[in-house]
Amino acid sequence: MTATGGEAALFWVLAPLMVLAALGLLFVRRAVHAAMCLVFVMVSLAIMYIAQEAAFLGVVQVVVYTGAVMMLFLFVLMLVGVDASDSLTETIKGQRGIGLLLGLGLGIVLAGVVAQAAFPPAAGLGLANEVTNPVGLARILFGDYVLAMEAVGVLLVTAAMGALVLTHRRRLEPRRTQRTMAESRVRALPRGVSLTPQPTPGVYALNNAMDTPALDPAGEPVEASVPRVLRIRGQQRSVGALLESERATVEGE
């Protein structure tokens, strides 16, 4: 057995925080925050495993759960959209009340039964962990449970295949290469589409912003040199006003 006082302190520090974080899963609005709460619970659980003489499981908990599973969760959250927050409308009437009641009831029943039961003092794993915890686990895993171990291996491969098949998307149209894009642009020439990039905005003595049109060789403003969005919003500046203000600045000096 480990030192009881230290473990009790660890438990009473971690347990309330864990319950708080788990409640965060229930009440937090954003899915990313819920994921962070769950990460906290899982890391605390890993610490508890190590305190309970399950060093191997503690490390596996950190590597597999917080390292792989939760990162997968975060990847999918990013894919689905981080700010996809919950809708608060109830589709089934009174579902929230019933769900809360059921959850509370389950918690009270479980905790009540467990608290009522009288457990003998823990036997401790000192004897079983004599050859170190991972070795002891491996002896059971590859002794009594070798068939289950292989079944789990098959399960993992099947799950990986399933994920590949589920997320696979078949290409419905031919791939767009540089050549096809160039050809389509040439084909669009008769419709007045330009083959070359649009001209850049004008650069003047005191001004080279996006909203100032360039001048062509004849000194006329080139409409297409201002981005289309600015033109639609009516935010482009006229060349006349621009040149006028530049001259005023130069003569003022």
Add this chain to the structure above:
Amino acid sequence: MEVTNYAVLASVLFAIGATTVLLRRNAIVVFMGVELMLNATNLAFVTFARLHGDLTGQVLAFFVMVVAAAEVVVGLAIIVTIFRTRRSASVDDVNLLKG
């Protein structure tokens, strides 16, 4: 350290996970509730392994972890597929079988 404390903590975490599954609408958060329930059972496994001085409980917790990892992979793939076709990750929007 008493076994009871750990067991009560495990049952509280399990109940919170179950409530999350019942109440939340976002499919990903519902999934996190399932994970929380699995973790709570793992804590109980580890606690009782120590109570009995037998490592078999830890081996079972290890199996739970592996199966949970496989489950997450497939479940999240399903969520991504549903999101692609329906543009939503809410469990309420999956009503294709509704008459």
